[in-house]
Amino acid sequence: MNKDSRIDILHRTAKGKESPRQVEQACHKLQKMFEEAIQMITLMVEMRDCHTAGHQQRVAQLAGAMAEELHFSDDQVWRMRMAGLLHDIGKIVVPIEILGKPGRLNEIELAIVRTHPRVGYEMLKQIDFAAPIADAVLQHHERMDGSGYPSGLGGEDILLEARILGVADVVEAMCSHRPYRPALGVDKALMEITAHKGTLFDNSVVDACLSLFRQTGFSFQGQPTMTRPEPEGSRPVKPRCGPEACVAAG
Numbered sequence: 001m002n003k004d005s006r007i008d009i010l011h012r013t014a015k016g017k018e019s020p021r022q023v024e025q026a027c028h029k030l031q032k033m034f035e036e037a038i039q040m041i042t043l044m045v046e047m048r049d050c051h052t053a054g055h056q057q058r059v060a061q062l063a064g065a066m067a068e069e070l071h072f073s074d075d076q077v078w079r080m081r082m083a084g085l086l087h088d089i090g091k092i093v094v095p096i097e098i099l100g101k102p103g104r105l106n107e108i109e110l111a112i113v114r115t116h117p118r119v120g121y122e123m124l125k126q127i128d129f130a131a132p133i134a135d136a137v138l139q140h141h142e143r144m145d146g147s148g149y150p151s152g153l154g155g156e157d158i159l160l161e162a163r164i165l166g167v168a169d170v171v172e173a174m175c176s177h178r179p180y181r182p183a184l185g186v187d188k189a190l191m192e193i194t195a196h197k198g199t200l201f202d203n204s205v206v207d208a209c210l211s212l213f214r215q216t217g218f219s220f221q222g223q224p225t226m227t228r229p230e231p232e233g234s235r236p237v238k239p240r241c242g243p244e245a246c247v248a249a250g
């Protein structure tokens with residue numbers, strides 16, 4: 001290890017040999033390295049599925065902004081962003097043929113897709129500092145009325161972080177193209193979460209999201225991929241199943 005490496009500085013700090021400023025700088029650099037490692041993992045997942053490339057990055061942007069809107073601490077906002085980056089990591093086990101299927105998924109395919117929150121949880125729970133993030137990832141498809149998965153949790157049994165992820169996931173997904181439908185746009189996404197406020201989605205989380213877009217001027221950084229315009233005269237593609245909110249986030 002390099003004499004000046006950040007980890008080395010932390011080791012020497014533990015022995016009282018470094019100033020608080022050097023420690024703070026070292027911690028900051030380590031956190032940045034950790035974030036970069038997570039970004040790389042996110043890219044690995046998204047490179048398998050070009051249809052959702054950038055999805056996790058933009059969910060992280062929105063989830064972090066919503067956490068700020070809800071007055072989370074800086075550390076909680078950071079964890080929220082990391083949870084956004086990692087929320088679909090479990091899709092690594094879902095065959096690409098299913099992720100990219102343009103039509104309706106059959107029951108078996110849907111069941112396979114629905115394993116991804118638990119797979120992500122099993123991967124992340126191994127990492128001590130990611131434990132709260134793992135739980136949020138596990139619950140990000142749970143819905144307030146108990147209609148979600150994998151456990152059918154409802155109301156405040158769902159972690160607030162997971163409720164935030166759920167809304168951020170749906171809004172971003174509806175703003176982006178999917179193999180089975182064109183991008184629907186921000187207005188439609190906001191109408192969707194408003195229509196299901198209090199039933200599928202948490203009231204305060206929906207309010208925070210609406211406030212971000214309508215009052216704070218939030219917009220996603222980075223273009224959603226695959227936002228190709230539909231050919232003229234093409235028929236709109238029907239959602240795979242059920243209410244849009246249930247399928248938009250995948």
Ligand SMILES: [Fe+2]
Nearest residue numbers: 087088249250
């Ligand atoms: Fe998901």
